[in-house]
Amino acid sequence: MSHTPRHPVDEYRPLSSMVLFGLQHVLVMAAAPISSVFLVSAALGLSTELSVNLLAAAFVLSGIGSLLQSLGPFRIGARLPFVMLPGGAPVVLFIAIAQQHGAPTAVGAVILTSVFYLVALPVFARLLRFFPTLVIGTMIVIVGVNLVKISAFLITGRPGDADFGDPRDLLLGMAAIGFTIAFYWLFTGVLRQIAVMLGFVAGTVLAVSMGAADLSGATDVGLVQAPRPLPFGVPEFSLLASVPLLIYSFASMAETTGQTVVNGQVVGKDIDIRRDAPRTIRAEALTSLTGGLFGTPLMVCSGENIGIIRVTGVRSRFVTAAAGVILIVIGFVAPVTSLVSAIPAPVVGGSAVLVFGVVIVLGIQMLQRAALDDHANTFIIGVALCLGLLPILVPGMYEAFPANARILLESGVAVGAVSAAVLNALFHHLRPRLYRTPQESRDQASPESPRESPETRSRPPGTDGTEGAPAAEDARRP
Template sequence: MSTQRQTTTGTEAAPAPEPVHPVDQSRPLGRILLFGVQHVLVMAATPISAIFLMSATLGLDSDLTVELLSAAFLLSGVGSLIQSLGPWKFGPRLPFVMLPGGAPLILFLAIADQHGLPTATGAVILTAAFYFVVLPVFSRLLAFFPPLVIGTMIVIVGINLVKVGAVLVTGRPGQPGFADTTALALGLATIGFTVAFYLLFTGVLRQLAVMLGLLAGTALAAVLGAVDFGGATEGGLLNLPQPLPFGAPEFSLLAAVPLMLYSLASMAEATGQTVINAQAVGKEIDQRADVPKTIRGDAVTSLFGGFFGLPLMVTSGENIGIVRVTGVRSRYVTAAAGVVLILIGFLAPVARAISVIPSAVIGGTAMVVFAVITVLGVQMLGRSELDKHTNTFVCAVALALGLLPILVPGVYAGFPPNLRILLESGVAVGAFTAAVLNILFHHVRPALATRTAGPRTESDR
């Protein structure tokens, strides 16, 4: 009798296939597109507002503005595909979308004002290349970014983003229209709609609560006469972004220094977003392998974006909140969002239709989504042994210094410009503080203690 195990048909039983992780699961095409559109609606205000700010600040004509808006959607889509699908060593294969960054946009405008638009474009291209030069060194430092450091950084990121969403609702203090009652009502109503849909619906409709809340808020705004449909009916059918809209780039290392300094903070932020995204979808990652993939995705997208006149492109934290709220973890959803963004980049009427959504409505939606990111950071800190006095101290000091420029804007206005770039990034300051204190208390101090007397007491931990 053969000792080989056989089935009733006389053949060896095949091993059961390993289950596919939810982040790698595909879904019916209709659902994937629907969930992808939800991501697009929540994040679309960022490229629109970025390009409109850029146009107004630099005095660009309407045709060039349309071309830049088209390029912003196109590159956001390409970047989202890279981060979600992860070709070769680019992109962590997590549900990410990409956007033109807020802080990089301000730096881009400052360089353009001082040195001209061709030099600003060259600075973006130089900084994208700088990512690749610095990345090997940065990846070796990731061992000093444990959950205590990452969690602290994510809390700061979330709080900063909630503030960004709130400003979309209220406007900026001291400017005309600040805290307009209609805008406040729309923002709060949008949050209320989102909560109601999440409470009353189940299944797919519940997963779409964010998008449904945004659409309901837009409908209410239309009823109140707060939607301007004028721009939605103007212009042609197609947008074709043109490369080098400002002419041939000019390269100046000195002019690019502010963006290069920011890129260090951007890499730290990409580290936190990669880790928290992986936790949101329940996937274990190798930090030293996957974080550099996210940064490479940022770098290559920014490189192409520079040739189309755009500021640095960065991974967005918005979609992480959507993933957690909806429970839809598939990276193919954000890949679908990338395809939709590319189509929007070419279809002018779609971009114009999205642009009529009032900022207060988008702000109300964003506040909910961004607050979820803050909660994810708190959850990570909850697994960081905060009952130990040392960890509590590290977290407290990092939060204090990281939140200072967010809660008190302009606090570092008297410092030299290049230093101010880093100090005014609460995320960079918080991450740097947490990392340095973590090294001092958990690496340097124990090493010194072993050379001196006696074991540590509980109060030393």
């Protein structure tokens, strides 16, 4: 009796391998919860005790979200190897709302937005045909560039800081990249697959030897800690204060859709975008809703971990489930949390820059499937990339705009995604209808004498917009 072989994404691996590969995922994404909490703490002037509590909560919620995405119980999660973390843009929005209206209102905004995800999801699913491959690919490229920039700041510091461009930090960041490349070149098999983790560890050892990292503080704390719910007190709900996060949620859902497609491509699994993207978004919403009760910003899927899968070739979703368990353990074990938080930012940034570079390549690969011989597609992608990359490459260009508008305009991912989607709708959905002649309309209505306009004949199949966007079909390809 023959058995259908398991898809690599559904394969179990030996426990030791899953723990090892899962730890690599954790090390690569660890900078996100750490930097997110540090940013919130510094901006709001939080106490050390409250900051440690938020860091523990961030790790635990990241672990719970990773388990939901990887295991996909009750149609919550796409059963793909995802790791979740506090998002970059949501952290900025959380801080902005907290500074203007107070931390309890910021927490209330996270909860309201999480509920809005669930309410708006059926409507968003119907709009997915307006997010074909060219829109999602453009968005992934912008996301990758933005993430490379954020990671680079972990190496160099922010312009204007006293230690910006410190040679020692630059050395550590470049060393982490160099170690990873060397291990990937020298080794084969399992050792090559964990090259990112080995580079990360080697960079940390170098930092300790140079006196740039002090890991002794891990022994100065107790053994067990537990995240405390409602660290900012009872949440306060203000619909007006929540508007920036609510508007951002559409861009976030579009980005999550793109990540679901990319993840499916990386692991070679057929993706039904109308089925799997809502499952991924649903898990993000429920994780964020729970996180709001523990004071964390919105939780999103990690782009760098998709890059890890591509670099290592390890596609099993049970590896990221193991990463989820490790993250939960880190959140509850105080010495581990202290140890992770002590890893130098330049080392984390060096590893992350390399992985995010792979994310950019994934976006480029998607764009190659977007019928670039169609000049309209080339124009759409070029315009969307320009508009999306401008606020990333020229920070502060919208400084003179109102605060709420600035929050959205300064998000290159949101601007790029909206621009690509609008232009795609104009060129491939609205324009064919506007320029259809009366005879073509009669021919289309008559099944006995179908004709094609010269414009339709010259356009690649599936891009005219009259039968739905090509993304739904493209997304099902491995």
